[in-house]
Structure formats: C-alpha cells, structure tokens
C-alpha cells in the first residue's frame with residue numbers, strides 16, 4: 001500500500017501518518033525527518049540540504065526527490081509506505097509517479113482544515129528557548145504562563161508563527177496543495193477527511209478512507 005497524506009502545515013499530518021503507519025505496519029516516510037537524518041549523518045544529500053537551509057533557501061525539488069526515492073527503495077518500504085510532507089509541488093508529484101511506474105501511488109488522503117483554524121493553531125504555538133519543547137496557548141498550555149514545564153525556560157513565539165507571516169505561508173501552501181488535489185482527483189485516487197475533529201475521529205476517518213482504496 002502506497003499512501004500519500006496531504007494537508008497544510010498544522011493540519012496534523014505528522015501525528016496521523018505516524019499512527020496510521022503503526023496501525024498498518026508500513027513505513028512512515030516524513031520528508032522533514034529525512035532532511036534532519038541526512039544532515040546528522042553528513043551524507044552528500046545532507047550537506048546539500050544544509051547549504052540551502054543555511055542560506056534560507058528552499059531545498060530544490062531534485063534534491064528532495066533523490067532523498068525520498070533513496071528512502072522508499074529500502075527494505076522496510078516493501079510492504080508499503082506513507083509519505084508525509086512529500087510531494088509538495090507538481091514537479092515532485094510527477095517525479096514520484098515516474099519513479100513508481102505505471103500505477104503510481106494507491107491512495108491519497110487530504111486532511112482538510114480551514115484557513116481560519118490553521119491560523120488559530122499556528123498562531124498559538126510557543127517554544128521553549130532552552131529545550132525547544134513545543135506548547136500551545138490554548139491546546140497545550142504550560143502550567144505556569146510563559147515558562148517551560150520541563151526546564152523552566154522562557155517560552156517564545158517563532159518569528160514565522162506571527163499572524164501575518166502565518167497567513168502568507170498558508171496562502172502559498174494552499175496554491176501548491178490545490179494543484180496536487182486536482183492532479184490526484186483526476187487520477188481517481190483522492191479522498192478527504194475532516195481535520196478539524198478530534199485526533200481520534202480524524203484517525204478513524206483516515207483508516208476508513210484508506211481501507212476503501214486497495215493496491216492496484
């Protein structure tokens with residue numbers, strides 16, 4: 001089973017992908033984790049990624065694609081995989097289809113969350129300056145306001161979580177996502193779940209959606 005999980009940043013993709021992968025006994029391939037691992041291990045791709053990130057540039061599609069392809073060819077992806085954070089662009093989607101051959105992926109699920117809800121989620125994010133533990137003003141507040149439960153460090157809001165930046169980031173992502181939804185919808189592979197419900201409910205819907213598409 002080859003699954004792509006789509007959704008804007010803040011839609012809860014990572015959490016859902018992890019749970020679904022565990023439930024189905026297939027690999028969870030998160031592009032963010034791959035970036036980090038390659039950098040930690042100092043691989044050729046990792047060094048490339050680092051160069052772009054240090055300059056504040058986006059990692060080019062061909063680098064990301066090589067990283068994902070290298071990952072899904074490994075043994076633990078034989079039974080299937082869930083892609084999380086990839087593809088983000090049409091170029092990546094096309095490269096993936098090409099690499100996977102005729103049938104491409106089996107199933108694409110979009111975790112749908114409204115723009116207002118995403119802004120609310122992202123806007124409330126707080127991070128500990130010392131140990132980087134994440135909190136949320138309303139969903140996961142610290143015991144003492146402004147202080148980390150674990151180390152007592154100061155909590156702050158990242159510059160790119162400020163409301164106007166969040167809004168702009170969501171708009172850019174939404175454009176890219178819309179193109180992908182259109183592509184997979186035309187391929188007859190797209191399902192959607194309501195990402196504004198509780199985590200457990202979203203998981204249930206997701207399982208249901210995935211069970212309705214079988215490997216070709």
Ligand SMILES: [Zn+2]
Nearest residue numbers: 128131148151
């Ligand atoms: Zn802390």
